[in-house]
Amino acid sequence: xxxxxxxxxxGRILNRVSGGNLLLLLxxxxxxxxxxxxxxxxxxxxxxxxxxxxxxQTATTAEAAPLLPPSGAHLFGTxxxxxxxxxxxxxxxxxxxxVGALSAVITLLLGGGIGMxxxxxxxxxxxxxxxxxxxxxxxPTFVLALILAPILRELIGDQTEILGIRTTLLTIVAVIxxxxxxxxxxxxxxxxxxxxxxxxxxxxxxxxxxxxRIIARxxxxxxxxxLVANGIVVIAGSxxxxxxxxFIGLGDPFQPSWGTILGNAQSAAAPSLGAWWFxxxxxxxxxFTVIACTIVGNAIDELLDRDVRVRR
Amino acid sequence: xxxxxxxxxxxxxxxxxxxxxxxxxxxxxxxMPGSPDRTLARNPxxxxxxxxxxxxxxxxxxxLFPDQLVxxxxxxxxxxxxxxxxYGGREVTSVIGEKIAPTLLIVGLGEIIALAAGIALGAxxxxxxxxxxxxxxxxSALILYSMPYFWLGMxxxxxxxxxxxxxxxxxxxxxxxxxxxxxxVDLLRHAALPIAxxxxxxxxxxxxLLRSSVAEALREGYVLTARAKGLRDDRILxxxxxxxxxxxxxxxxxxxxxxxxxxxxxxxxxxxWPGLGLLTQEALQSRDYPVLQGIFLLLSISVVVANxxxxxxxxxxxxxxxxxxxx
Numbered sequence: 001x002x003x004x005x006x007x008x009x010x011g012r013i014l015n016r017v018s019g020g021n022l023l024l025l026l027x028x029x030x031x032x033x034x035x036x037x038x039x040x041x042x043x044x045x046x047x048x049x050x051x052x053x054x055x056x057q058t059a060t061t062a063e064a065a066p067l068l069p070p071s072g073a074h075l076f077g078t079x080x081x082x083x084x085x086x087x088x089x090x091x092x093x094x095x096x097x098x099v100g101a102l103s104a105v106i107t108l109l110l111g112g113g114i115g116m117x118x119x120x121x122x123x124x125x126x127x128x129x130x131x132x133x134x135x136x137x138x139x140p141t142f143v144l145a146l147i148l149a150p151i152l153r154e155l156i157g158d159q160t161e162i163l164g165i166r167t168t169l170l171t172i173v174a175v176i177x178x179x180x181x182x183x184x185x186x187x188x189x190x191x192x193x194x195x196x197x198x199x200x201x202x203x204x205x206x207x208x209x210x211x212x213r214i215i216a217r218x219x220x221x222x223x224x225x226x227l228v229a230n231g232i233v234v235i236a237g238s239x240x241x242x243x244x245x246x247f248i249g250l251g252d253p254f255q256p257s258w259g260t261i262l263g264n265a266q267s268a269a270a271p272s273l274g275a276w277w278f279x280x281x282x283x284x285x286x287x288f289t290v291i292a293c294t295i296v297g298n299a300i301d302e303l304l305d306r307d308v309r310v311r312r
Numbered sequence: 313x314x315x316x317x318x319x320x321x322x323x324x325x326x327x328x329x330x331x332x333x334x335x336x337x338x339x340x341x342x343x344m345p346g347s348p349d350r351t352l353a354r355n356p357x358x359x360x361x362x363x364x365x366x367x368x369x370x371x372x373x374x375x376l377f378p379d380q381l382v383x384x385x386x387x388x389x390x391x392x393x394x395x396x397x398x399y400g401g402r403e404v405t406s407v408i409g410e411k412i413a414p415t416l417l418i419v420g421l422g423e424i425i426a427l428a429a430g431i432a433l434g435a436x437x438x439x440x441x442x443x444x445x446x447x448x449x450x451x452s453a454l455i456l457y458s459m460p461y462f463w464l465g466m467x468x469x470x471x472x473x474x475x476x477x478x479x480x481x482x483x484x485x486x487x488x489x490x491x492x493x494x495x496x497v498d499l500l501r502h503a504a505l506p507i508a509x510x511x512x513x514x515x516x517x518x519x520x521l522l523r524s525s526v527a528e529a530l531r532e533g534y535v536l537t538a539r540a541k542g543l544r545d546d547r548i549l550x551x552x553x554x555x556x557x558x559x560x561x562x563x564x565x566x567x568x569x570x571x572x573x574x575x576x577x578x579x580x581x582x583x584x585w586p587g588l589g590l591l592t593q594e595a596l597q598s599r600d601y602p603v604l605q606g607i608f609l610l611l612s613i614s615v616v617v618a619n620x621x622x623x624x625x626x627x628x629x630x631x632x633x634x635x636x637x638x639x
Binding site: 131132134135137138139140141142143144146147148150151154155236240243244247248249250259262265266270271272273274275276279283286287290291294295 | 328329332333336340343344454455457458459460461462463466467469470473474475481482567569570571573574575577578581582592593596597599601604605607608611612615616619
């Protein structure tokens with residue numbers, strides 16, 4: 001959050017770094033290279049887990065003995081049902097990353113939309129929207145998510161799939177999006193506030209463009225980079241929240257994420273049995289993902305920051 | 313006069329937030345599955361009259377606004393949070409009440425330790441930025457910051473309780489254990505790992521934030537002045553840099569309270585620590601919505617109050633805040 005606060009200070013000049021440019025600049029830094037390599041590897045296993053470890057093992061298809069420590073046959077050991085943990089973790093990547101990314105998209109849409117409207121309209125709209133945003137910023141939104149998820153689930157039922165994602169997971173996506181948009185909204189609002197005063201926006205207003213068009217054509221393109229930087233951090237946060245919700249038992253047993261596997265480990269009393277391998281692989285995956293996202297986010301922050309400094 | 317206006321604004325803001333939480337809770341109550349009339353409506357043999365009677369009995373025949381909302385807010389303000397589904401209709405306030413102390417113990421101590429250690433680590437790494445110690449310290453802070461609390465807890469149990477056998481794996485006391493001083497020692501032995509988990513999970517972000525504010529303060533003119541006066545390094549750090557660099561950390565600690573509580577809930581699950589977190593999980597499993605909402609309301613109000621206190625503290629520490637706000 002501290003990094004993002006920095007972004008909003010020099011807000012007016014940030015758009016100079018464009019998308020493709022940004023990736024090239026990132027690849028020049030060794031820490032960002034390592035982080036991007038980790039993320040690419042994780043994304044690949046998320047896209048085609050079957051290619052690496054075969055189909056997802058279930059209680060019925062698992063062949064190994066339960067709670068085997070790591071060995072040549074099972075690099076990461078097996079869980080309490082005899083499922084291979086490498087298999088589970090690679091398949092978990094798909095769920096964790098997809099749920100994390102979708103939640104982040106909703107968070108950015110909500111936060112970006114609310115932030116732009118508040119910043120552009122100003123006045124009462126702004127005051128009301130930011131009051132709501134501040135409330136969400138302070139509140140224990142995680143607890144709110146805990147209550148919302150089962151309510152939403154009972155309202156829409158959880159026996160169907162949409163695009164191969166079970167609705168249990170979609171409720172988690174919705175709940176994370178609805179509870180975590182506020183910091184994005186704050187950042188986008190402060191960017192919009194300074195953009196609104198720039199001459200090209202004023203000119204658009206004089207020409208008679210509607211507010212919606214001005215936001216779409218002139219404001220949005222200029223906050224895109226800020227959204228990317230914030231988006232990376234939001235994805236990391238969403239993955240952490242998803243893993244926590246699944247750990248508590250709100251995940252889907254048929255599409256286990258890393259958090260779900262850790263929840264299973266907890267109910268199988270893996271820590272007090274000394275089955276460290278049961279928690280190592282899924283937890284390590286979460287850790288690497290979040291660290292990689294944070295490093296990329298920081299790197300983008302620093303690049304934008306330098307961009308601001310150079311142009312001043 | 314200015315100060316009073318500023319204070320009133322802050323308190324008013326906090327009250328508005330609490331009112332919004334109440335409104336949110338009210339909407340949630342309406343969305344909730346299992347309201348009396350909906351439950352009855354599922355049974356085809358229940359007559360329409362019986363359903364209508366139930367609606368009158370529970371006040372559901374009245375309009376949502378203002379009647380139902382006023383009734384809900386009135387009941388909540390008078391301390392009536394409804395009844396637990398799981399605990400045979402016990403009042404939510406009494407179910408939640410007995411779980412507060414254990415949670416407060418580990419969250420409170422964890423937060424204090426994290427602040428102290430995070431400030432120390434952040435000051436040290438910020439002071440020595442770019443050097444080897446800073447690299448190691450910053451990397452450890454980043455790793456701790458990126459770990460889910462519950463995973464950290466599971467690792468600590470595996471290492472310190474199961475493998476090394478130094479501390480108990482779970483619970484709050486040894487069953488049939490001793491009383492008196494030995495009982496307190498027993499309690500602390502059980503609390504040690506949960507507290508350590510919360511503290512370690514928090515140290516990272518405090519250290520990262522303080523490091524950057526120390527690094528920023530180092531560029532300020534008053535540090536140069538202090539140097540020119542010939543002050544020793546540790547006096548510059550303690551007397552000049554830290555007082556200024558601490559402010560953002562105070563805000564973060566308060567703003568974060570809600571997030572910390574969320575994390576603490578999962579830590580309790582790992583350690584079977586009988587506090588609000590374990591209660592939350594039980595309530596989730598039995599879909600005990602009144603208890604869940606009670607917990608949300610209680611935690612929200614605590615967090616709002618914590619933020620208000622931090623605001624007041626902040627304005628004492630930094631007069632620029634209240635003058636800026638009153639301008």
